[in-house]
Structure formats: C-alpha cells, structure tokens
Amino acid sequence: MILLPLADVFVPDGDDARRQAAEELSKQEYQAAKPTWFDEFVTGIVQWFVNLFTRNGAGGVAPFALTLIIVVVIAALVVALLVWGRPRASRAVARRRDLLGERDDRTAAQLRADAERLAREQDWDAAIVLRYRALARGLLERDLIDPAPGATAQGIAREARIPFPGFADRLHDAATVFDAVRYLRTPADEAAYxxxxxxxxxxxxxxxxxxxxEAVPA
Structure with missing residues (x-):
C-alpha cells in the first residue's frame, strides 16, 4: 500500500464544488436525459388523476370524484337503454297515442269500462266506437298486431286474422259496424253493440x- 501525502489531495471548497457540479451537469449527455416540458406536463396530469382516487392525495375529494364518475356512467347506460335498447316499448307508446285516427292513452280495460257505461246509458253509437277501440287496444297490448300509423278498422281486422283465423268473419263484422257508426253516421242499436x-x-x-x-290477459 502506498500512502499519499494529504497535501497532494485537492479538496475544493463550497463554491468550487458547486461550480464543478454545474459544469458537469451542463454536459450534453446530462442535458439529453433531462425531462422535457411536455414530459413534466403529462406526468403532472397523470399524477393529478391518480390522486383523485387516493385518500392521501386528495383527502375528501377522492370519494366524491369516484362517486360522481360512477353516477355519470350509470346515467349514460340508463339513457342508452331507454333510447336505443327498448324500441318495442317506444313503438308501443306511439301506438297507444294514435289509434284509429284518434290520440288516446286509455288502456283496453279503461276503454271497455267507458263503453259499458255508455251502453248502460243506451248511447249505442259512442259505445260501439269505444268498444272497437278497446278490442284493437287489447290486441296491441298483447303484442298480437302491429298496425302501421293511420291503420283503419278493416286493416286492424285483417291483421288480427293472422293470430285468430277462426275470428275472420267476426272481426270483419266488428270493423264494418265501427266504420258505419264512426264515418257513415249510421245509427246503431243494442244488438250491434x-x-x-x-x-x-x-x-x-x-x-x-x-x-x-303467446296470448296474455288483455
């Protein structure tokens, strides 16, 4: 082992050390490895987002942010389901509003009850109109027919013959009575109703x- 005299060892003071360190770090290889402003910007965004989900990073903000994101996602799924996921329901609502030239939201049961009330009052014309609407509404509620907008009574009768071929004549007669009362103003009677x-x-x-x-109760 060779011992060197301490006097031969140069130890820089504080100012010289800082100057030498700065000169060393200014070299090209160090500058090339230094993060750019874009790297620091992206890192800051990622760190901020991660902090939203850490209790230490955001305190009470993390639970609130997570809850808000979940609520927004669920709401978007519900809206998508209602708008695009259930077209049959949308068509059913449209059919309920427009039936045989009238906008009417009453169910088949409500239409039958109103028709029976008019029949007790011996208002046969109005009773027949409502009862045929009840017949058509009942088939719609059971998804047995799907008439086009503006379908006539005979058009509904023809479509109803497909699931009920044994009722072809009776459906035709019912539509004929409806048309006679509704459009031709032909007086009706109890037998027709x-x-x-x-x-x-x-x-x-x-x-x-x-x-x-499959048939279901109307």
Whole structure:
C-alpha cells in the first residue's frame, strides 16, 4: 500500500464544488436525459388523476370524484337503454297515442269500462266506437298486431286474422259496424253493440294460433 501525502489531495471548497457540479451537469449527455416540458406536463396530469382516487392525495375529494364518475356512467347506460335498447316499448307508446285516427292513452280495460257505461246509458253509437277501440287496444297490448300509423278498422281486422283465423268473419263484422257508426253516421242499436262486445270478450280468452305471439290477459 502506498500512502499519499494529504497535501497532494485537492479538496475544493463550497463554491468550487458547486461550480464543478454545474459544469458537469451542463454536459450534453446530462442535458439529453433531462425531462422535457411536455414530459413534466403529462406526468403532472397523470399524477393529478391518480390522486383523485387516493385518500392521501386528495383527502375528501377522492370519494366524491369516484362517486360522481360512477353516477355519470350509470346515467349514460340508463339513457342508452331507454333510447336505443327498448324500441318495442317506444313503438308501443306511439301506438297507444294514435289509434284509429284518434290520440288516446286509455288502456283496453279503461276503454271497455267507458263503453259499458255508455251502453248502460243506451248511447249505442259512442259505445260501439269505444268498444272497437278497446278490442284493437287489447290486441296491441298483447303484442298480437302491429298496425302501421293511420291503420283503419278493416286493416286492424285483417291483421288480427293472422293470430285468430277462426275470428275472420267476426272481426270483419266488428270493423264494418265501427266504420258505419264512426264515418257513415249510421245509427246503431243494442244488438250491434252486444255482438261487438261478445267478439271482444271471446278474443280476450282465445289463444293465438301456433307461430303467433303467446296470448296474455288483455
């Protein structure tokens, strides 16, 4: 081992040390490895986002931010389901509003009850109009027909023959009575109403033919 005299060892003072360190770090290889302003910007954004989900980083903000994000995602899914995920429901609402040339939101049961009330008052014309609407509404509620907007009474009768071929004649007669009263102003009587009501009642308890949607209570 060779011992060097301490006098031969140069130890820089504080100012010289800082100057030498600055000169060393100013060399090209050090400058090339230094993060750019863009690197620091991206790192700051990532760190801020991560802090949202850490209790230490954001305190009470983290639970609130997480809850807000979850609520927004769930709301977006619900809106998408209502708007695009259930077209059948949307069509059903549109059909309920427009039936046989009238905008009417009453259910089949409500229309039947109103028709029976008018029948008790012997207002046969109005009772027949409402009872045929109840018949059509009941088929719609059971998804047995899907008439185009503005469909006529005969058009609904023809479509209803597909799931109920055994009712073809009775459906035609019911539509004929409706058209006569509604458009031709032909006076109706109790017999005409009872025949229409019987057709409606029998359709409610009848099962559609194979290949048609399953019947459900109307």
């Amino acid at each position: 009872r025949a229409l009501a019987s057709t409606d009642d029998d359709l409610r308890s009848a099962a559609p033919v194979l290949g048609s949607p």
